Amino acid sequence: MVAKIPNSGKGLSQRTGSCAGLVAYLEKEAPGQWFSLDRDDVPAGEVTQAIDRNKRNLNRDADKYYQVILAPSQAELRHIGSDPEKLRAYTRTAMEQYAANFGKGIEGRDLVYFAKVEHERTTGPQDRAVQLGDVPRGQQKGGEQTHVHVIVSRTENLSRYTERKQAGELERKNPYHLSPLTNHKDTRRGVVTGGFERKQFSERVEQAFDQAFGYDRPLSETFRYAHTMQHGTPEQCAALRTEALREQQQRQAVQQAAAQQLAAEQRRQTTPEHRPVQVDTPQPKPEHTPVRERKPSRGFGMGM
Known part of the structure; x- marks a missing residue:
């Protein structure tokens, strides 16, 4: 700013x-x-x-x-x-x-x-x-x-x-x-x-x-950093550059750790043992319909 x-x-x-x-x-x-x-x-x-x-x-x-x-x-x-x-x-x-x-x-x-x-x-x-x-x-x-x-x-x-x-x-x-x-x-x-x-x-x-x-x-975006780089002594500038570099490395380490954690979490969720198990829902049995008793058919004799 x-x-x-x-x-x-x-x-x-x-x-x-x-x-x-x-x-x-x-x-x-x-x-x-x-x-x-x-x-x-x-x-x-x-x-x-x-x-x-x-x-x-x-x-x-x-x-x-x-x-x-x-x-x-x-x-x-x-x-x-x-x-x-x-x-x-x-x-x-x-x-x-x-x-x-x-x-x-x-x-x-x-x-x-x-x-x-x-x-x-x-x-x-x-x-x-x-x-x-x-x-x-x-x-x-x-x-x-x-x-x-x-x-x-x-x-x-x-x-x-x-x-x-x-x-x-x-x-x-x-x-x-x-x-x-x-x-x-x-x-x-x-x-x-x-x-x-x-x-x-x-x-x-x-x-x-x-x-x-x-x-x-970040420190490198602060007014203090810009002002020191423009008006500070060589020793002050060198010290602040070292501090800014150290902060940048720490930020990168935190970002890398967060990215690794996110990737590990995504892998964990996609492994077979962590996949959601699909449970078969039992299908309802059809109702028992009573068999109608069949009446014997009338036969025809061989002779009159």
Whole structure:
């Protein structure tokens, strides 16, 4: 499971204005089909209005929203049958983890976000094959490519904030501005407390998938393994490769033992001594019908 939060940049990666361009781009595969915390089939126009209006006290050049991309592996997709309904439920769970990861005591309902399931992906500048010149940019990728795009407002849900403020549940003067790209990571002192640990978020959404769908994740498919292979020391990488190989061998041994047991059971059921014995059911005897006594026939004499 890859949980990616792209950095702000140019073009569609520019987050300081309206999200209309990004929403329109994500309409390319199938119009509509947006969903939120508690709604399905949200129109694209409503997505743009809700995100754009949910802002307060942000500078002109400040990010107004962010994008979260949840990309299951092909093994994970096979495990859930690429079921869009399961992916929608999982996305809502992942956004609960997104909220909790700020360390501010907020929940998914304190966010304004909309998401969409897509089934196609094309090659981009970050793909190694594109960088090497093996495939052109924009070429459709093969295999299962189902993934989820989420657009989430930087400002917490203003409607809910106002309601809680009026009810006396909140003492803070302003709503939270929630940036997953902040450099603060679980800070306890200073002007900014909390923060967002992207590594921790990736691990949380991975664990959420495993728990939700009973996925037995190999070590080689974990975020910890991928992160270590990319950022770890040579010694750390070697140790983790050894651990992953050992786990793989153990899994293969368990699978082989299970297959052997199944084969033995099938052979046992087909051997003559274990075949079901067919018992002849005695047929009912026919009822005894009494023989009618035959009367002697009249004879004819030889003479008159």
